[in-house]
Amino acid sequence: MLSKSQIKLIKSLSQKKFRNKHKLFVVEGLKGVKEFLDSDFKLVSLYFTEEQFEVADRFLNKIDQKDLKKISFLKTPQNALAVFEIPRNEENQSKGLTLVLDGIRDPGNLGTIIRLCDWFGIENLICSPDTVDCFNPKVVQASMGSLTRVSISYNDLLPFLKKNSHMPVFGTMLDGENIYSAKLPEEAFLVMGNEANGISQEIQNLISKKITIPQFGNIRETESLNVATATSIILSEFRRNSAIEK
């Protein structure tokens, strides 16, 4: 049985201001919940309809499907919903290839990009403050557990990049060098910009190496790749040399 205050608290976590106030976020689905249980994230409470979990009883709340519907953010609730603590926002180490997001607004895009970081072994993801919150339920859902393996921090990009000026800053721009022939180092920042407006002017000024994905069809300047697919192509290019040596 769920109390009104439990329902109210969990529902409130769909909003960033309440996530920040309570320092809590929601994970849904059996697979996702299990991945977070196996990670360093701290469990606060776990609501489930059938499955057994190996966690202390004090966290567990067996509820029925009707109650699950009351707290779920999904159209089709999926057997389990867990509330975890949001960890402290610690400034990431910047080493190796580090992805920097400048104003990504779509939760599905951020979720896909987090999965890509996981796949390509990018350990650190730096987000501008106006990038969508990585604990947004849609981002958590779209990232499918990769959120447990990629370290994400929100920073003002300008001071952050200036402070870390020992590493080159790559950015995708229309007038950049062809990524297929550009020399791509193992240590670098790669900046990806907002879905509609690209990289912001102040960050463009810090880019030391402009790159571009050449277009193969008939040239239409208005067309562009979705930011998540562009990110996948560029990360693949950065990694392919080491993949061939394997």
Place this chain on the structure above:
Amino acid sequence: MLSKSQIKLIKSLSQKKFRNKHKLFVVEGLKGVKEFLDSDFKLVSLYFTEEQFEVADRFLNKIDQKDLKKISFLKTPQNALAVFEIPRNEENQSKGLTLVLDGIRDPGNLGTIIRLCDWFGIENLICSPDTVDCFNPKVVQASMGSLTRVSISYNDLLPFLKKNSHMPVFGTMLDGENIYSAKLPEEAFLVMGNEANGISQEIQNLISKKITIPQFGNIRETESLNVATATSIILSEFRRNSAIEK
């Protein structure tokens, strides 16, 4: 002013069976509508709130925002909605690099893949009959006009691939060759499989060259890339040689 029968007809086009019955589909948004007007697709009717279009008066229906809401499939209707004819499903020429989709179910994925074909100059896209319909409103929306430039046909893949056995069939499989070192020809079929189950067994038997995208993070066999991002990485690899020669 909209008639009840107009509203009923347009709303019915959200469903594949009515699109097939009427041989009609819907495009929304100013940019999308204009791209379809500039293409070979045949306009049936155009509903708009403000914008001017250079098409014959008989197609034009000026309506107010309230009426637009009644026929739109979008949460936020976008000034223009047009009904176009679905062209005949003609079997595509298979030449160059041809993408083959085996059971892609998510409209967003298909829309993204159509945009990728457009970007990478893939002229022909072959879909299995159980792939989501490319005239589904969500696919039309996600493909952003690329649908006007990519030739899409629905075919039973088994007889189709058997008939076109002069071209090698590439498919992504877990035990495939590293795509970064595999030799990728300019003429080939590239098969991408269903989001959950991959390439179907009967089509796997026709694959002449298995390829795989190597994973860089810690190996977790359950993880996989989204089919649209995997497609973007593989198409990029197929195209990169010709891009360097440019």
